[in-house]
Amino acid sequence: MAARILSFLPIPTASSRSSAPVKSMSSLSPPPNHHAVRLRSFLFAIPISVAPSLLFPRPSLRSAASVVSILPTAKPERASAEKLPRWSLRAIKAFGMAELEARKLKYPKTGTEALLMGILVEGTSETAKFLRANGITVFKLREETVKLLGKSDMYFFSPEHPPLTEPAQRALDWAVDEKLKSAGEDGEITTAHLLLGIWSEKESAGHKILASLGFDDEKASELAKSADKDIVMKYR
Template sequence: MASYSFSAIPISSSTSQPSHGNCSVFSAILPRHLNLYNSFIGCKLTVRLLSSSHLATKHRPALATVQFSLPTPKPKSDSSAKVPKWSARAIKSFTMAELEARKFKYPNTGTETLLMGILVEGTSIAAKFLRANGITLFNVREETVNLLGKSDMYFFSPEHPPLSEPAQRALNWAVEQKLKSGEDGEITTTHMLLGIWSEAESAGHKILETLGFDDEKAKELAKYMDKDYDFNLK
């Protein structure tokens, strides 16, 4: 059998050599398990060889968590229309919002961090519209601290900070607007942003208002409600 090398120490394959002392355990991306004997240090090395399919399942729970955290559209029982889904940009924006909440050590994913998530994702119409109107990630973060303050330095957010009530209502609004429109396509980050704006008492709405967003800009953005990307919008 051919020899395998994991470091500068030569390792030859063998199943007949006895093990001596404490043995190390390595992991590698290969389709099976091998027991390798290191003749230099006299130790049998158990190598766990993981298949690529095993590694692929590692990230599935996180993706499922994100999808289940976003409201699921519920069509009318007598409707045969296809149930709309959240766009890829909207899902990524939500994921980035959770990350921002953890960075700020906040206990919840609020409307303010949903707003940050849209800007961190950065490629959607909503994000481009905000930047075109002078609303940047830096400004939103700064206004968030001014409005909500800093969290206790010893507090640690959960891996997936739960939605605050205003944030949940904002996302529900986005879903409802999509269903009311009767249009094909996905629920976009524009729906998400306008959902934040619909929550007049929320931190996200107040931050947008402070930075110059208003009802006229909301109406202008609503024209792009069912799109998530436009090459002509810079």
């Protein structure tokens, strides 16, 4: 096909080449856009490995934590309070993972069971390590959650940020209260405080699932001893 098309095109002769006026590329192209030229020179001046991070910076977890330093609370006076302990970065990330787990299971709300899964999905906290050391994994939590609460309607879609259930909200507020009792405004509210808050809700799905997987008051007491410390725990 290409050969047929080319056969119909006129072949320039020496005379036609000499008589045809030669125009520079600058005369054929439209007037340059000075902003575009400056941007193009800027892009080519930046190494490929560096350009994406400069042009499209990704929000870090630390910057996100400065915005979401206070997780949802049922106590209005806390929403505007400045002198309150902050949630740790891992606890904030675990909360975000909990919302995601609730959406995966297509649940309308984020419950205590989702908060537990969020702690384990985040995975780097000492609380998550403590749970795994005691045989409690995210896969077992999901399995027990479906057994206890059932599967959601396959045609139901969770909201982007599923609201907290009442037990889950009380667990968060319990964690803040416990931190205030133990260390006042100093330090951070960790995932250990969050887990103990879930355990304090005796009738919640999270408490029942933990109990079914072997978690008890003795393990809760062991976890509470190091709730304020960021150390590597010694497991039995």
